[in-house]
Amino acid sequence: MWAAIRARLRRSGGASEAPPTPRPPSSPGAVSDPAFTEGVFGSRLEEAKLDEVLDELEIVLLQSDVAVPVIEKVREDLKKELAGRRLKWGADVEAAVQRALQASVHSILDRPGIDLAATIRAHQPKPYIILFVGVNGTGKTTTIAKLAGWMRDQGIHVVIAAGDTFRAGAIEQLLVHGERLGIRVIRQQEGSDPAAVAYDAVEHARAKKLDVVLVDTAGRQHTNENLIAEAQKIRRVVQPQLTLFVGDALSGNDVTEQARMFKKMLGVDGLILTKLDADAKGGAALSATFVTKKPILFVGTGQGYGDLRPFDPDWLIERLFAEGTAG
Numbered sequence: 001m002w003a004a005i006r007a008r009l010r011r012s013g014g015a016s017e018a019p020p021t022p023r024p025p026s027s028p029g030a031v032s033d034p035a036f037t038e039g040v041f042g043s044r045l046e047e048a049k050l051d052e053v054l055d056e057l058e059i060v061l062l063q064s065d066v067a068v069p070v071i072e073k074v075r076e077d078l079k080k081e082l083a084g085r086r087l088k089w090g091a092d093v094e095a096a097v098q099r100a101l102q103a104s105v106h107s108i109l110d111r112p113g114i115d116l117a118a119t120i121r122a123h124q125p126k127p128y129i130i131l132f133v134g135v136n137g138t139g140k141t142t143t144i145a146k147l148a149g150w151m152r153d154q155g156i157h158v159v160i161a162a163g164d165t166f167r168a169g170a171i172e173q174l175l176v177h178g179e180r181l182g183i184r185v186i187r188q189q190e191g192s193d194p195a196a197v198a199y200d201a202v203e204h205a206r207a208k209k210l211d212v213v214l215v216d217t218a219g220r221q222h223t224n225e226n227l228i229a230e231a232q233k234i235r236r237v238v239q240p241q242l243t244l245f246v247g248d249a250l251s252g253n254d255v256t257e258q259a260r261m262f263k264k265m266l267g268v269d270g271l272i273l274t275k276l277d278a279d280a281k282g283g284a285a286l287s288a289t290f291v292t293k294k295p296i297l298f299v300g301t302g303q304g305y306g307d308l309r310p311f312d313p314d315w316l317i318e319r320l321f322a323e324g325t326a327g
């Protein structure tokens, strides 16, 4: 993304064509960015010029699947940080804009997360129940399998509830994962009540003193009232400690709206964004966490069990601003 931004800054002239001014003897007072000075020397970053730069930036952000409310916030941050500031002689304006932009993005991404392993271990009475929701094909089932493996490796005892009784083959898909991972999958017949399956799994975990129940659900659109009501019933019956929205980063701005609606209807506590291996942009992740005000807990980066990473804002920022990526 940064390469595209820089190209646009150059096209607009950015602020880098500001005439050189005498180097100030020293810069009194500390400023947050090394490109700026609070001294009387240096050229001012004109408001009109800054607006031009921000317009260019806006286009790149839109192309990177960053949602409008996020862009507005970024604009506001950058204006506050850059407008009317005096540039030091020879300062690298592009670098200053990039630093301001990264700081703004970082503030959006850096929400207090949840230390899942510690939370599960500390939770009493057992089990800790996690419900996974999202639209069709976003990676819920795969993510559950990855997480189950990750938890097992940390000595956490897991059971999975095959709560997608709707899609043909969904139960079988989980059973295959369970077998490979050596993790028990609780299931009923296809077409049975998912709330009952989840309840069975919780009872099983209680009896066996297991730490955590991961409840898979069928993919559903937030516009499908029956399926949303079904998910609400699962919530009422098992009262999960955590409801996680699983969104596909490749679906761009749609994922932001989905996350917002799922949060409204099902009370989402955190986000998992999948397929970030294929998404050079990552703007969807930024937008979803901004709009829901919920943390991203994990990101999916492939189809293998190991392709799940605890979310790190710096990792995403690095991807967003990587040189040489078209996004």
Ligand SMILES: Nc1nc2c(ncn2[C@@H]2O[C@H](COP(=O)(O)OP(=O)(O)OP(=O)(O)O)[C@@H](O)[C@H]2O)c(=O)[nH]1
Pocket (backbone or CB within 6 Å): 134, 135, 136, 137, 138, 139, 140, 141, 142, 143, 164, 167, 170, 217, 218, 219, 220, 274, 275, 276, 277, 278, 299, 300, 301, 302, 303, 307
């Ligand atoms: N590249 C990539 N593919 C992924 C990732 N996560 C899931 N997938 C793939 O996405 C496809 C759908 O994954 P599922 O886990 O079945 O998705 P789901 O949300 O359970 O789908 P439904 O149950 O039909 O709603 C599969 O082919 C997965 O291998 C990821 O992080 N990266």
Ligand SMILES: [Mg+2]
Pocket (backbone or CB within 6 Å): 140, 141, 142, 164, 170, 216, 217, 218, 219
């Ligand atoms: Mg599934």
